Amino acid sequence: QVQLVESGGGLVQPGGSLRLSCSASGNIVTIFTMGWYRQEPGKQRELVALANSGGSTHYADSVKGRFTISRDNAKNTVYLQLDSLKPEDTAVFYCYSIIRSGTTRDYKPYWGQGTQVTVSS
Numbered sequence: 001q002v003q004l005v006e007s008g009g010g011l012v013q014p015g016g017s018l019r020l021s022c023s024a025s026g027n028i029v030t031i032f033t034m035g036w037y038r039q040e041p042g043k044q045r046e047l048v049a050l051a052n053s054g055g056s057t058h059y060a061d062s063v064k065g066r067f068t069i070s071r072d073n074a075k076n077t078v079y080l081q082l083d084s085l086k087p088e089d090t091a092v093f094y095c096y097s098i099i100r101s102g103t104t105r106d107y108k109p110y111w112g113q114g115t116q117v118t119v120s121s
Helices: none
Strands: 003-007 010-012 018-025 028-039 046-052 057-059 067-072 077-082 091-101 107-111 115-119
Touching: 003 091, 003 107, 018 028, 018 091, 018 115, 028 067, 028 077, 046 067, 046 077, 057 067, 077 091
Parallel strands: 010 115
Antiparallel strands: 003 018, 018 077, 028 046, 028 091, 046 057, 067 077, 091 107, 091 115
């Protein structure tokens, strides 16, 4: 089974920074897209940032200029650097990836378990 595991969440003051990590493991053949979503209680999960295998990136307008996504393909890991954090950034952040596994032999979406980011004074 393919598994995504996030880490790096925590409590930070407004204007502060965090660095989230997500590592993929399991029966992986190819990783296409890796990225991050976030979700507040009672709200829809929303896209934060994506990075494809070719190096292109996409950011939600609400985080553009404040968050930076990067990948270490040798480690099957994606990072999200969160700077200039605001209270409204508070959410569970979920790693997301489109992966071709040796089991399915097809690209499918996978989700991590989530890591809590809380921005508060």
